[in-house]
Amino acid sequence: MFKKKDIQLAFVILIIAIFALILITLTKEEGATVVITVNGKVSQTFPLNENHTMIIGDESTEYNILEIKDGFVSMTDANCPDKLCVKHNSIHFSHESIVCLPHKVVVEIQGGEESEVDMISN
Secondary structure, eight states: OOOOHHHHHHHHHHHHHHHHHHHHTTTTBOOOOEEEEETTTEEEEOOOOOOOEEEEEEEEEEEEEEETTTTEEEEEEESSSOOOHHHHBOBTTOOHHHHHHTEEEEEEESSSSSOOOOOOOO
């Protein structure tokens, strides 16, 4: 069965996981801008505090319908085969994103306090 050291190790891992979850939750920043990227190029930018509905792409071929409402962004419809982007939860925190791989569309929330350092590498 379980030894005393196994239970202690599981307890330590659980405490670290809870601490990490609390830290992530407390450091989330509210977003300010919705940036829409199509094929790797910024297509449109909208403020997060204004309600707006838009069609990304062409309705006769590939399209995504994006809705900004009450500070939340969601993909309400798309004609991609899997519709994972439509099933994605609404987003509103900085650096959250919704991605539609078949149509090469990325919707990202930006804003809040910007850091001068993007990445640290060893």
